[in-house]
Amino acid sequence: MAATVTDSGSVRIITEVIPATDSPAAQQASSSRPTAPATSSFQVHSFRRAQPKALGAIHIVTGIIHFCCGIILTVVEHEIPSITVASGVLFWLGLLLLVTGSLLVESGKRENILLVKICCIFSAGIILSTLVATIVHAKTITASLPGCEHNWPHQLREERCFNIDRKTLSNGLNLVFVIFCLLEFCTAVAALTFGYGAIKQHNYRRVVL
Template identity: 70%
Template sequence: MAATAVTDSGGVRIITEVIPATDPRAAQLASSSRSPVPAVSSFQVRGFRRAQPKALGTIHIFTGIVHVCFGIILTVSEYGTPSLPVASGVLFWLGFMLLVSGSLLVESEKRDNILLVKTCCIVNMVVILSTLVATLIHTTAITRDIPGCETNTLYQLKAEWCFDAKTKMLSNGLDSVFVIFCFLEFCTAVAALAFGYNAIKQHNYTRMVL
């Protein structure tokens, strides 16, 4: 039974009602008095989802798998004389970085968590730097001779397969494809980072939303 008290003060009548904890209205008042913090987070995450993070993440996952698979194939085939991309391990560490970035982007489509969006921004910053380094490695490999065919002395004999132009063309073709992949990964990471930064920056405005 609720207790009611009536107080007159300055021509104003104040009615105070004490609701017991067992009253169903107590639960309704408690739920309505909670701070709307999840709504703020949801507003920010919706801003990030305009970039279609699931599609961006799928691109990173696909290209990451391609990098890792080619890394295994080229490492086995060039075991004795590895090329610059194989020796640097760029196909592996960039591939795994893309898999992590892609998984986070896909997960951010499912979860309403601004911390996950911030993590995606940090990882994609690393991906941007990694793709720039990878592009430099692949372009350097294009300008260099085939591994095992370098001449250190004037009269050093080369292997017969070093004079086959198709071998160098195949190597340059693979490196060119990876440069294109790096450009695609770079653009994807920049898009994710731009939308993520804008979503995080909206925090100062969403505090006023009730």
């Protein structure tokens, strides 16, 4: 028995094709309750309205950017790392983005409600991680350059501490990361909202012809 799901406005239509060789009793039994594949297909179809492939592509691209920038900043600031580099936020957030993005892209290809549930879990992790990352970047912006903190009134500071361009560049990079975090947060919220709605959509009205 084959089943297809079609959305027409606010009406959800599930069409089931029953072979002619089936007995009337089997037809009656099959029409009395929805089959698991049909329900799962309907739920995944509902989740795909969020365009999971596009959302996953955003996560993958931003994850790669996080990784690349993390490597560059780690090499540049290997002697006295900033808060952003020392926390490793660019690496663990980048890895989480790559994994979540790959799952979202895969969920757009397969009829698997379990994959949608996993995407929801990882999207929730992205939401929490971006909030933590935003705090880390904001802390880096408001803090002084590493090794240039004022510990006592007449402390001798290195010449690089008076380089305004270095601090401006650091603030600019962290501000860009904050914008990325906002984009990732909105993307994860969209995926989680549609995924949760798809999982909860169990009930629908059946019309048997």
